[in-house]
Amino acid sequence: MANSKKGSVNRRGFLKGAAVGAAALVAKPVSSEAQVAQQTAQARVPLPSAALAAAETSPPPPRVDVYSTDRPGADFMVDAIKSLGIEYVAANPGSSFRALHEAIINYGGNKSPELLTCCHEESSVGMAHGYAKIEGKPMMVMAHGTVGLQHASMAIYNAYADRVPVYVVIGNIADGPFRRGDVEWTHAVQDAAAMVRDYTKWDDAPVSLTQFGESAVRAYKIAMTPPMAPVVVVADAVLQEEPVSEEDRRRLRVPKLAVTTPPAGDPDAVSQVAKALVAAETPLIIAGRSARTPNGLKLLVELAELLQAPIMDRRMRMNFPTRHPLYGTGSLAQSDVVLALEVPDLWTVTHSQTPVNRMGMESKPLTKAGAKVFSISSLELLMKSNYQDFGRYNESDLVIAGDAEATLPSLIEACKRLITADRKRVFDQRSAKYAETAKRLRDQALQDAAWAWDASPIATARLSAELWNLVRNEDWSLVSGDGMQSNWPTRLWDFTKHYQFIGAQGAYGIGYGAPAAVGAALANKKYGRLTVNIQNDGDLNYAPGVLWTAAHHHIPLLTVMHNNRAYHQERMYVADMAARAQRDVSRVDIGNALTNPNIDYASMAKGYGMYSVGPIENPAELAPALKKAIDVVKRGEPALVDVVTQPR
C-alpha cells in the first residue's frame, strides 16, 4: 500500500486510535464504589497548575479531517481501468467500493468507463455478458465482495459456461481494524473471490496499488485470451480510500496491456483433419461457439463452401448464415467425417439418450459406424473440477486443443492444398443436393408456421413472422436465444451478420435474458442498430429492475414478451414425472404456472418508466403494437410489448 503523508494522521490511523481508546473504556468499567474511592484519593493530591488545568479543560485540538485528501488510491485504480479501454461499469452501489465509485464519476469524469446504475448484481453481470457478446470486449462490474458477489454469482457462472469475458471488481475491507461497525464486518471476507473461483478464470486480491495496477491489466489480458471467461479483482477499501502521497503518485504506473494471441491448433493435427475432410464423402461441421468475432463467421463460411460441407449449428453464436444452402442441411447419421468446432458436451450432441437414461447406459451413437469425429476446441484448455459444465468425456478420434477461430485459417489452407480437380467435382456435385434440401426446409418452415396462425394465445411462429416482417429492412440484432420459441426466428429470419445472434445463457441459469439484452442493446446503440429481445416471462421476473436501467440510461431495446404464463420447461418436466408415476397430470401447474393473478408486464414496464403495450392476445393486434414500439426504439428509448403466447 502506498504510504500516506508523513506526520499526518490519516483516516486509518485515526480510526485505529479511536477504536483502541473506545476499547479501553469498554474494557475498564468503573463501579460506583470505585468512583467514590477515586474522588477521595483525588482530594488528597495537590491542585493542578494553571497550565495543566487549561490543558485539561480546553476543547481538544481539531481532529485531522480524514476526507480532505485530494488523491485517494481509487484514483489510481481508475487510471488502471481507463488504460484498458473499458467503456462501462455496471454496479448496484455498495459501501465497500464507494471510493472507487466516487473516483469513477468525479476523477474519471464518468466516461470510459461510464457508470450504469443497476438494481441487482445479477443484472450487472448479465448486462456485461450480453454486452461482451456484441462488442467483443468486457464490461466492468462492481460489487460488494460478499453480498454483492453472492447476488452476482449465478450470472458469473452463466458467463463462464458461455466463455464470455466479464471484468468483475469487488470491494472488500481486508484489514479488520479499518472496518466501521457491524455492517462492514459482515460485508468483509478473508478470501473474497473464493466464492466464484470454481467458475472464473483468474482472480487476485492486491495488497498495494502497484499490485492493483498489475493485476488489473493481467486480469483483462486473461479474460480476453480464448477460452475467455470472467475474472475478479479485489479492490481493497483501504487502498481505495487512503490518500496517496505526492511522492508515491510519481512512482505508480499502470503496466502496458500485452495482448495474448489466441491459441491455435497444432499444425500436424490440423493437417490430419484436413486430409480426412477432403477425402470425406459426407462431411459435417458442428458449430458450437465457433465464431467469436465476425471473422469467425466468415472463416466458417469459407471452409464450408470450400468443402461443400453442411453445418449443424448449435446456435450458441452467430456461426453461419441461416439461409445458406449448407445451413442445417446435413445429417449426423449419414456423415463419414464430423468436425466439431468449440462444441461443449460433444458426447451428448453425438449420442442419443432415453429420458430415463438409467445408469448412463441407455445411449447409442448418432453417428454412423466407422465415422471419424474430430474436435477443435479451446474448452480443452479450461476445465475445472467442481462444476461439471465440461460435459461427458469426449471420445473423438482426434481432439485439438486450440481456439477454433484461430485455427480455421490454417485448416482452410491445409484443405486447399489437398483438393484435387477430382475432389472438387465431387464437392460440386453434392452442393446441388444441399441446395435442394435447403429449399425444402424453407418451404416446410413456412408451412409449419401456418398452423395455429390465428390462435390465441398467439403462436410463437406468428409472433416471429410478424416481428421479422417489421425488422427485416432495419439493421437489426436479435439478442435472445430462440429455443423457447421453438426456434422460429432461426427458421424464418435471415441471419447473416455476426451481431444478429448471440446465443443464450451458457449455464442455462434463468434471469439472464433481460439483463443480457439490455447490455447487448447498449453495445449496439453506438452502431445505430435496432436491438430486439424476445423475452421469456419467467426470466424477467428474476430481476425486472433492469427495465429501469434501460429506461434511465436511454438504451434503445425492443422487448417482446413471450408470455406463456409459466415456468414452462419445468412444467413439462413435472408433467413427465406425474405421468411416469401414473398420477394426476392436471395438477402440475402448481408451483409452475404464473397465473392467478396474471402478471401485467406492460404495467410493470410502465412503472419502470418504459413505453409499453399489452397484453396482446389477439394476433391481429400484434403488428400494429409492435410497429408503435419499434418507432419508440428508433427514437432511442426502450419499449416493451407484452404478448400472451403459446407454451412454445
Add this chain to the structure above:
Amino acid sequence: MKRHYLLILTASAVLALPSLVQGQASTPAAGDVENGKRLFTKQNCYYCHGTEGQGGRDGARIAQIGLNAQGLIRYVRRPAGAMPAFSEKMISDQELTDIYAYLKSLPKAKVPKDIPLLDQLK
C-alpha cells in the same frame, strides 16, 4: 436455479409415427369432440403440442393427426422419444378416442400463399 434441459425433450418425435401398427383391441365408441377438447386441456397435451395441436420444438404436430384412433391409443400407451406413457389408469381408451376426435376436428392450416404475411416472407 432453474435449468433448461434442452436436449432430452428436443429429441421428442412424440406422436408423429404414422407407421405404427394399428391396434386390434375392442374398438371404443366414436369420439366426442367436446370431451376430447376438455381432456386435451386437462391432460396438458398442449404443453408440448400447443393448444391447436400445432406442435413445436418439444412435441410433434398432432392437429389432423395421421394415425387412426387405435394407432393413437397404441402410441400413447407405448410412446417413443421423450413422451411419457399414459396408462389406462390415467386415461381410458374412450377418453383417448375423444381426444382423437378433437384432433381430427381441428382446422387444417392454410397454405402459406394464402396467408399474405407468410407469402411475403418466401
